[in-house]
Amino acid sequence: MNIAIKNILTVLPGETPEAPQTVKKTDLYIQGSRIAAIGEAPADFTAEKTIDGTDKLLIPGLINAHTHSYMAFMRNCADDLSFMDWLFGRIDPIEQKMTDEDAYWGACLAILEMMKSGTTCFNDMQMNIMQTTRAAKESGMRAVISRGLVGSGDDEAGRSRLKQAYAERDAFRDCDRLTFRLGPHAPYTCDEAFLKILAKEAEQENMGIHMHLSESVTEIENCRKDYGCTPIELAERTGLFNRPFIAAHCVQVTDSDMDIMAKHGVSVVTNPASNMKLGNGFAPVPEMMAKGINVCIGTDGAASNNALNLIHEMSLVTLIHKGTHRSPQCVSAEDAFRMATINGAKALSLEAETGSIEVGKKADLAILDLKCPSMWPVNNPIAALSYSATGDEVETVIIDGNITMENKKVLTLDEERIYFETARIMERIG
Ligand SMILES: [Zn+2]
The missing domain is CATH 2.30.40.10 (Urease, subunit C, domain 1)
Structure with a gap:
């Protein structure tokens, strides 16, 4: 038109x-x-x-550079808990009972909230293939989708998840609003051998990577114990940073971690509300900017945020760092606006198409x-x-x-139906 x-x-x-x-x-x-x-x-x-x-x-x-749309119906049901209690005590049991159809309605609710607050593109990691993708396609949203990959070595389960990721990508080839990345979930759910396999696969398939990295102190301690290095060093040595790479969180990073990411052109997604709400802290954004790292903003999933409103995140990303650095200049409104637009586009290899x-x-x-x-x-x-x-x-x-x-x-989603279906899901499995 x-x-x-x-x-x-x-x-x-x-x-x-x-x-x-x-x-x-x-x-x-x-x-x-x-x-x-x-x-x-x-x-x-x-x-x-x-x-x-x-x-x-x-x-x-606006570009929401890290979320898990399907979780939208889990908002406000696992709050004020430690990270491990949140994940394994509350979220995991709900996910075990969730069906593909539930994931679809969750994604619809997420898209509704994102669109209403000005988001036109989101970068999603999901577990139920086809569902978020279907919701994105129907809603008219632009999206980058990663099937969350978990595995060790060349195990059957890891391989089969990778096959699902490819099947999903191939099923939506006709929709040019959708692109796909490989999504190794995190260093604590994928072992080194599996990460090496994924780096090779991404090279062969010419795909980018979307991964959680350096979110919590526990993750760093365990990574040092298991591999003798930080999660960022692990990602580098497995070859993952040779691909376009978007790293969610990067809260607990060393100076040398930041140099490694700058060297490889890794983009960092800061998720201020989610990181603070889970008591993990927040990414050292001014220090990353000073090193020339491309920083963008995400909401993370509604189970940990609990909103998918990038305008709220823009406010947080400026205020947190001004407050902690005692410097009103260190993250400006202009910086936050770029993070939520053109930097997000760059991180998703979409800067020729969107973001300005x-x-x-x-x-x-x-x-x-x-x-x-x-x-x-x-x-x-x-x-x-x-x-x-x-x-x-x-x-x-x-x-x-x-x-x-x-x-x-x-105009593209049935809002009342989404409220009805998502309320029903929580009555059944919450
Ligand atoms: Zn996440």
């Missing part, structure tokens, strides 16, 4: 990649799935739909209402996104040139 968005305050990239983003009032034209022009309409352009941008803000759709508002890129956009108490008056919209927005200001979402949410109504 040809869409014109008129007279709208728009966040645009600066002159150079390093220059600050700029905000200016302009018109934007969408043809098919892409941004066709900014400012002047393209020749022969006839709008089939025109959106009035008065008192609205247009931003690139530029002619030729996919039209992945969110429109926010500015005429509301949290955003008014319009002094600095980028600061507002980190410091005063709640996510509720998002009115309209466009993904791949399609309007998926309009005036706060999600």
